[in-house]
Amino acid sequence: MANNSKSDKRKPLKLKTGSFDRNAAMARMGVMAGASYATHTFGNLFRNKSDREARNREFYVRQAQFLADELGQLKGSVMKVGQMLSVYGQYFMPPEAIEVLRSLQDDSPPVAWDDLAPVVRERLGAERLAELEIDEEPLAAASLGQVHRARRKSDGRELCIKIQYPQLADAIDSDIRTLTNIVRLARLVPKGIELNAIMEEVREMIYREVDYDRELRMTREFGERLAHDDRYVVPEVFPEYSTETVLVTSFEAASHVQSEAVKALAQPRRNRLGGAALELFFLEFFDWGIVQTDPHFGNYKIRVDEAGDDDKFVLLDFGATREFAPRFLGAYYDTVAGAFEYDQDKLIDGAIGISLLRRDSPQQVFDDFAKVGMLIIEPFTKEPPAEFATADHQYKWGESDLFWRVSRAVQDAAISRWFRIPPREIVFLHRRLGGVFVLMSVLDAEYNAHDMLAHYLYQEHGRIRPDAGSEASKDDV
Structure with a gap:
């Protein structure tokens, strides 16, 4: 939420x-x-x-x-x-x-509690509702529902109740x-x-x-997949209190990514969080084929470790989780690998395979598109441009103007009429990827993800990396 x-x-x-x-x-x-x-x-x-x-x-x-x-x-x-x-x-x-x-x-803006209280009473039933104390002031409000904090009377357990708006x-x-x-x-x-x-x-x-049964399953699945990774916290679900339109999870205390507590973290701690944000996306995309596609900062909060440096991401709201078909993922991997290797043919073939480009496009469109794709891969190069790199080649996400340069490159190329409106898989995938980039920028992370991307592109999937690899010159494109 x-x-x-x-x-x-x-x-x-x-x-x-x-x-x-x-x-x-x-x-x-x-x-x-x-x-x-x-x-x-x-x-x-x-x-x-x-x-x-x-x-x-x-x-x-x-x-x-x-x-x-x-x-x-x-x-x-x-x-x-x-x-x-x-x-x-x-x-x-x-x-x-x-x-x-x-x-x-x-x-x-939130919906008045008076409008929601009768609905919650009807959906949970009097017996279950009597077990809880619900704060009438919402923690969060969105278009399809809102979240209220609650306490289970029997043991004091702090809960969150996500309520879908009636009718x-x-x-x-x-x-x-x-x-x-x-x-x-x-x-x-x-x-x-x-x-x-x-x-x-x-x-x-x-x-x-609005399928809260599905969201409960997705929340549980993410929790199981990340159970042994201490960089992430996924709320526990409570099926006994949940229905088709009410979802109850554990309350997980955390700070907004733009909070003063997060901004005050030392650079190494923000870098570690940035790496965790990137790797979570790579896990979802490359390993699981299941991606939470809503990048809203409210869904990626941070639990600051007051006693040390073991900060964690608290992951919320899995209603926008999408599953991607292996065929689509394979073509997209080729697109990413083509940009990573500065291999224009592979990049273009992948882009056609995921319906980003038309095969009958002019060669100039292919050339311009390849330049844009290889610009986007900038944060994942072994040696980023000097103006956006530290002395040890870490990428300065907070200082980069990559979004502006990509947008300008697309406009200058004047190739928009040859693009198709991408299928929904790409629209929502890019929505999440863009959110990761923005999150890295807000964290002001200094992080070179070259080796991480190479790992997920090649080692994790048994792909053979070309000898030239990412060491090839951009001038070869």
Whole structure:
């Protein structure tokens, strides 16, 4: 569950769960979005080209802000769709609109306890509920549910209760149909984009995240897989208190990655945490084929060791966990290996295999794409660029401007029209990978992961590393 530091300061929402309330609110959104577009289009008739482009950018921001404000009040699947549009939209929406929609990831007011208490009583039953003392103030609030702290009376065990908002699952299909029309009316998606296909993928993702039985299994599985690795803590699950829409786990004390306690850690301790963050992703991706795809910092907290230097990651919220098919993973491994080895042919073949590129693309597109791929691999080179490296060749994640350079390289190459909107596997995988990079930057880690990536690419999978390996020159590309 994503953490919301503002939740204790913001006025709780009265949840609109009735079909009439929700439909009325969404109908209003559609009317206002359509009227706004009509006004904007009429105004553009009297502007020159440069003014139209500037006004278009402003219009997209206004429409996205309107959508974000309205969805944030409705909660449920409509808000989640807005969040997912900020993930998918990076491939086809204006950057200004994406920035606005991303605010939905972090800015979710809680729902009033009075709306949730009857639901919890019904779902747990009077006997089970009587065993617990529940704090009415939420620890965290998100689009699909919120978390409350509790104490088991019999032994004082501290628990977390994740509560799905009432009637949420029943409204998913109708919400997505209505919101699809609203997004079209708001003109946030350009012509030629298969919005229905995108929304169908979002729909499947939302159904996965509201399946608390599955999340309980995934939490337990991650706990078992990491049980013998003292760098990570996974909450214990309590099936006796859990239902399809209520998930109860142990409460695990930890600090936010951006907290003063974490910032105050010595460099070696932050480096160790950075290595643990990277290796967790490599374990999930290369070894397990099971990846927790939500990179929100609220899901990756840090338990600071006050008595020593044994800091740990506390891993939360496994609702967005995805399983990846071996065939997809094999092609993706080739893509990564191609970049790691500076082997353009292998990189391009892998990118085609995972539907990032079209085989009929011009050679210049392949060349430009390879340059971008080999730029992304920069933190995993044996000797990173001097301006981002320590004397012993550790990569300075906090000082790197890699994201900006990659974005600039893609824009300069002008190859976007040859990209397909990637399949959902890639969208959510890259979402998590980008989150790892941001986490390393926030930790201000100094860490060279060359040997770690080589281990998972080759030793772990019995692959033979070419003689040239990563020692080849970038000039050979």
